[in-house]
Amino acid sequence: VESTWTGPGGAVLSSDGRVSISGGNDSTSPYMSVLMFSELYPGDNGTYYCSVAVRPTDSPQITTQSMVVKDFDLNVMRPPLPIGIVEDQTPANAGVEYQLVCEVEAVEGLVYTPQLEWNNAHGDLTSVDGVTIGSQESIGNTTRLSLTFNPLNTSHGGSYTCTYTWSSGYMNYSEASTHMLSVGIPPPSISISVDGLGMPLYQGTARNLTCSHIVDPSVD
Secondary structure, rough: OOEEEEEEEOOOOOOOOOOEEEEEEEEOOOOEEEEEOOOOHHHHOEEEEEEEEEEOOOOOOOOOOHHHHHHHEOOOOOOOEEEEEEEOOOOOOOOEEEEEEEEOOOOOOOOOOOEEEEEOOOOOOOOOEEEEEEEEEEEEEEEEEEEEEEOHHHHEEEEEEEEEEEEOOOOEEEEEEEEEEOOOOOOOOEEEEEEEOOOOOOOOOOOOOOHHHEEOOOOO
C-alpha cells in the first residue's frame, strides 16, 4: 500500500518543516498516512488529496494496481480570543486594596500564547504610585494579567485598557477591553464633643461644642 498527499499547489511539504508526513508505505492494516501541520497558516487553505494505491507484494510480475483518491477542503480561520476585565468583589472605595484582572480565553491547541498589557489614558502604568501590574499567567486555556491598587486612591479613577497581542506565523492580531474605574469616597469619621465634659449645662454659662472629622488620607 502506498499513499501520497498533494495540496492546492501540488507538493504539501513546507521548506520550514512546518508541514510533514508520517507513514504512507505500510504493509499491515489499518494503513495510515498522516499530514501534520505544526501550526496552521491562512495560506494553508485549499483542497488536499490523499491518493492510495494498492498492489500485491507477493506477485511482483503483476503490475496492475487499485487506486483511490480522496479530497478534503481545509479552511483555516482566525481563532476566537474573547477578552474581558473582571472587577474585584470589594467595593472600589478609596483606601482599600482593589484589583482588576484581564482575561483572554483561547481555544485549545494554540501554539502561541496571547501577550497582555495594561494601560490607562496616560499610557504606561509602571511608574504610577500604588499600582502594581502582576505577572502574566496561564491557567488551562485562560491567560490572565492582574492590575492591583494598594491602596486605591481617588487619583486612580479613570479609564483602564487591557490589550492582547497574538502572533501566528506572519500575521499579528490585537484586541482591547476598557474598564472605567470609579473610586468611591469613604464617609468621614465625625464626632462631637463639649468642653467641660460631664459638667451640667447651666443657663448663662459659656460652653463650646466641637465637631471633629477625619478624612481618609487616600482622598486627594
